Amino acid sequence: MTPARRMPSPVKCASISRMEDIYCFAGNRLDRMSERRRDRDWVRSLLDDPASRMLPLYDLKPAVRDTAQPALEWQPVERWRARIEAGATCIFLGVDGGRAHFAIDATGADDGSNAASDNVDVRTLAPLIAAGEAAILAEARSLIDWHARHGFCAQCGTPTDVESAGWTRRCPNCKAHHYPRSDPVTIMLVVRGERALLGRNKRRPGRRFSCLAGFMEPGETPEEAVRREVREESGIRVGRVRYLAAQPWPFPSTLMMGFLAEGISEEITIDPEELAEARWFEREEIRAMVARAAAGEDDPTQLSLPQPIAIAHHLCRRWSTRLDEI
Numbered sequence: 001m002t003p004a005r006r007m008p009s010p011v012k013c014a015s016i017s018r019m020e021d022i023y024c025f026a027g028n029r030l031d032r033m034s035e036r037r038r039d040r041d042w043v044r045s046l047l048d049d050p051a052s053r054m055l056p057l058y059d060l061k062p063a064v065r066d067t068a069q070p071a072l073e074w075q076p077v078e079r080w081r082a083r084i085e086a087g088a089t090c091i092f093l094g095v096d097g098g099r100a101h102f103a104i105d106a107t108g109a110d111d112g113s114n115a116a117s118d119n120v121d122v123r124t125l126a127p128l129i130a131a132g133e134a135a136i137l138a139e140a141r142s143l144i145d146w147h148a149r150h151g152f153c154a155q156c157g158t159p160t161d162v163e164s165a166g167w168t169r170r171c172p173n174c175k176a177h178h179y180p181r182s183d184p185v186t187i188m189l190v191v192r193g194e195r196a197l198l199g200r201n202k203r204r205p206g207r208r209f210s211c212l213a214g215f216m217e218p219g220e221t222p223e224e225a226v227r228r229e230v231r232e233e234s235g236i237r238v239g240r241v242r243y244l245a246a247q248p249w250p251f252p253s254t255l256m257m258g259f260l261a262e263g264i265s266e267e268i269t270i271d272p273e274e275l276a277e278a279r280w281f282e283r284e285e286i287r288a289m290v291a292r293a294a295a296g297e298d299d300p301t302q303l304s305l306p307q308p309i310a311i312a313h314h315l316c317r318r319w320s321t322r323l324d325e326i
């Protein structure tokens with residue numbers, strides 16, 4: 001399957017008093033009901049409820065209904081009963097409209113209808129499905145991937161057991177609890193008057209520029225991480241930092257936190273380990289790059305930006321169209 005449609009425009013989340021843009025992988029409509037996950041009888045009753053739905057992921061790729069409009073293929077839980085009882089990773093995602101939603105690690109399952117080649121990786125699929133569905137998919141992908149890589153106690157090495165409907169692993173030996181993690185990343189558009197700073201990653205060929213970004217480290221605030229990353233990667237000093245929006249990024253489990261940052265120095269000195277180049281762009285130039293990326297243009301000879309699946313696109317869009325200023 002090839003991507004046929006572009007990412008829909010950001011949606012407004014009406015349930016939040018201060019209306020805000022929701023980007024791909026955000027806007028999950030499920031009620032996670034985290035206070036009830038530990039109630040095994042309640043979770044079992046949901047698994048026995050014929051209204052409940054299951055999303056199988058094969059090697060982290062979801063089952064997809066390949067119609068004119070691709071959609072996640074939610075299936076009856078009953079179809080997966082034997083696999084659940086055999087101990088496959090099964091996660092309670094939440095409830096929507098009175099129906100419980102689960103995900104299961106179906107890797108290696110031979111159920112006839114879903115050859116691995118029929119499934120689409122999450123990055124390709126996400127822009128093609130409804131925004132809320134992409135957010136549920138992010139939740140499922142991050143969780144199943146975490147379980148696949150965290151089968152042993154980090155404290156004593158013993159194989160751990162799944163608890164809380166897939167939201168905890170517990171060590172039967174030392175009794176430690178282990179919880180799924182999200183790794184915070186700061187991503188920022190550094191602006192200075194009518195110009196903004198973009199960098200081109202060493203690993204990215206062509207003329208694709210993007211916002212600077214980096215993982216937060218233990219013992220620092222997001223604002224401190226913004227200032228450190230920008231200084232390390234470009235040599236630019238940052239003054240004010242303004243939070244704009246965030247986006248879950250399930251590869252494997254990152255939280256992208258987007259900022260505008262005030263550049264208070266001019267001269268760029270790139271970190272050659274990270275960047276091939278960095279430079280100041282005029283606001284008009286960035287607006288044109290945003291338009292090309294939104295139109296899905298992919299001409300390697302043209303300056304380009306990430307497509308609308310990524311929050312970097314929206315940071316650039318918001319500043320270049322004067323929706324936001326530092």
Ligand SMILES: [Zn+2]
Pocket residue numbers: 153154155156157158171172173174175176
């Ligand atoms: Zn242990």
